[in-house]
Amino acid sequence: MAVTALQRGAMRTVRVWLKRDSGQYWPSIYQVMPAPCSCMSFNPETRRLSIGLDNGTIAEFILSEDYNKMTPVKNYQAHQSRVTMILFVLELEWVLSTGQDKQFAWHCSESGQRLGGYRTSAVASGLQFDVETRHVFIGDQSGQVTILKLEQDSCTLVTTFRGHTGGVTALCWDPVQRVLFSGSSDHSVIMWDIGGRKGTAIELQGHNDKVQALSYAQHTRQLISCGGDGGIVVWNMDVERQETPEWLDSDSCQKCDQPFFWNFKQMWDSKKIGLRQHHCRKCGKAVCGKCSSKRSSIPLMGFEFEVRVCDSCHEAITDEERAPTATFHDSKHNIVHVHFDATRGWLLTSGTDKVIKLWDMTPVVS
Numbered sequence: 001m002a003v004t005a006l007q008r009g010a011m012r013t014v015r016v017w018l019k020r021d022s023g024q025y026w027p028s029i030y031q032v033m034p035a036p037c038s039c040m041s042f043n044p045e046t047r048r049l050s051i052g053l054d055n056g057t058i059a060e061f062i063l064s065e066d067y068n069k070m071t072p073v074k075n076y077q078a079h080q081s082r083v084t085m086i087l088f089v090l091e092l093e094w095v096l097s098t099g100q101d102k103q104f105a106w107h108c109s110e111s112g113q114r115l116g117g118y119r120t121s122a123v124a125s126g127l128q129f130d131v132e133t134r135h136v137f138i139g140d141q142s143g144q145v146t147i148l149k150l151e152q153d154s155c156t157l158v159t160t161f162r163g164h165t166g167g168v169t170a171l172c173w174d175p176v177q178r179v180l181f182s183g184s185s186d187h188s189v190i191m192w193d194i195g196g197r198k199g200t201a202i203e204l205q206g207h208n209d210k211v212q213a214l215s216y217a218q219h220t221r222q223l224i225s226c227g228g229d230g231g232i233v234v235w236n237m238d239v240e241r242q243e244t245p246e247w248l249d250s251d252s253c254q255k256c257d258q259p260f261f262w263n264f265k266q267m268w269d270s271k272k273i274g275l276r277q278h279h280c281r282k283c284g285k286a287v288c289g290k291c292s293s294k295r296s297s298i299p300l301m302g303f304e305f306e307v308r309v310c311d312s313c314h315e316a317i318t319d320e321e322r323a324p325t326a327t328f329h330d331s332k333h334n335i336v337h338v339h340f341d342a343t344r345g346w347l348l349t350s351g352t353d354k355v356i357k358l359w360d361m362t363p364v365v366s
């Protein structure tokens with residue numbers, strides 16, 4: 001028997017699901033909490049389970065070796081209101097958390113003491129930590145990612161990233177390549193190349209709805225992103241992608257020279273009707289609709305779906321360049337949480353339908 005699923009919900013209960021000899025999963029524990037559960041973090045090595053509650057408390061338990069018992073260890077009065085994210089860092093004995101009170105806090109899991117805090121600009125919805133350099137990444141609902149350097153009892157603001165037009169919904173850190181992925185309600189994932197030190201940010205467009213959860217398969221360098229539409233996209237991060245170009249500004253089409261509608265002077269001089277401005281996603285040029293009538297996917301720029309391109313770029317893109325760099329799967333539920341088990345290649349998704357699904361990802365993540 002093996003523990004495979006820990007369920008949380010709008011309910012006050014925490015359940016540990018064990019695979020029985022029949023092959024079916026049944027809860028071994030049914031723990032009732034004093035307030036609704038909002039997030040959790042489980043460390044398999046120590047079997048430590050940290051549960052964030054709606055009342056701002058983090059409740060810590062140790063699971064017994066056979067996963068049939070949950071022993072309360074301590075409570076942290078971490079936040080003024082709902083705990084939104086928890087991360088337990090075994091190496092430092094730290095519990096990192098964010099709350100609806102716009103606070104990031106970290107506590108010592110040995111003493112239970114609060115070590116420090118930082119006020120974020122909005123409610124945090126993504127939290128990742130680099131153990132080696134002690135940098136914490138906090139994504140929030142304003143779309144910003146804040147990077148802090150943590151000391152034992154203080155922190156300093158390193159920088160902030162802003163690239164999304166919607167709130168950040170999930171963060172995922174790859175400590176080997178030193179790359180941060182951020183998912184957003186604007187449907188996109190951005191890959192921030194921190195290790196490359198060139199400020200490269202690559203956009204990945206493969207969802208038709210909010211990106212809700214991210215997971216990374218380090219051994220195969222594949223990113224798994226899950227959306228509100230139930231889509232699971234497995235991205236090959238071994239390919240070299242290019243940044244999308246800045247959109248150029250022009251008063252007339254940069255292909256046929258026809259004036260755009262605000263360019264009254266040229267419209268008058270040449271007796272032409274002003275056109276609407278569009279942008280080619282490949283070269284960034286400002287073009288009219290007629291000069292950008294075709295669509296193409298540009299997977300090497302992160303566009304797995306067809307986007308507007310100018311006629312000359314459409315001609316220049318080869319079939320090879322159009323080959324998808326991601327695979328698409330339908331989970332058939334609105335995913336709110338994922339967990340990827342790299343050793344087995346299993347993906348757990350839980351949805352707003354209160355269903356937990358286990359996926360064998362070995363055919364695509366290998």
Ligand SMILES: [Zn+2]
Pocket residue numbers: 253254255256257258287288289290291
């Ligand atoms: Zn034109």
Ligand SMILES: [Zn+2]
Pocket residue numbers: 280281282283284285309310311312313314
């Ligand atoms: Zn173009």
